[in-house]
Amino acid sequence: INLVFVDASGERREVSSVEGRSLMEAASLSGIPGIDADCGGACACATCQVYVDADWLSRLPPIGESESNMLEFAANRHESSRLACQIKLTPELDGLTVTTPEFQF
Numbered sequence: 001i002n003l004v005f006v007d008a009s010g011e012r013r014e015v016s017s018v019e020g021r022s023l024m025e026a027a028s029l030s031g032i033p034g035i036d037a038d039c040g041g042a043c044a045c046a047t048c049q050v051y052v053d054a055d056w057l058s059r060l061p062p063i064g065e066s067e068s069n070m071l072e073f074a075a076n077r078h079e080s081s082r083l084a085c086q087i088k089l090t091p092e093l094d095g096l097t098v099t100t101p102e103f104q105f
């Protein structure tokens with residue numbers, strides 16, 4: 001499953017990962033900067049926020065209530081914000097492109 005992370009300065013990094021991992025795990029295993037993930041994926045910190053590309057937003061499973069509530073604590077929440085730890089990788093998400101924020105808080 002190929003993923004594209006664009007950082008706040010516009011630099012693209014392509015990584016590949018496997019089904020069942022979360023987007024946050026894929027990012028940290030590949031050393032993607034800009035995702036702190038302080039809580040380790042428990043949907044309890046909001047420091048794994050990413051901005052999902054418009055093309056992909058509607059193709060993700062809808063945002064969960066706890067994810068949405070936690071995003072209220074995120075810095076600079078956008079319409080396209082999601083928590084990377086709550087996005088499970090599936091083959092349908094091959095090519096998923098997200099931007100990482102400059103700061104997580």
Ligand code: FES
Nearest residue numbers: 041043045046085
């Ligand atoms: Fe903490 Fe995602 S890693 S909310």
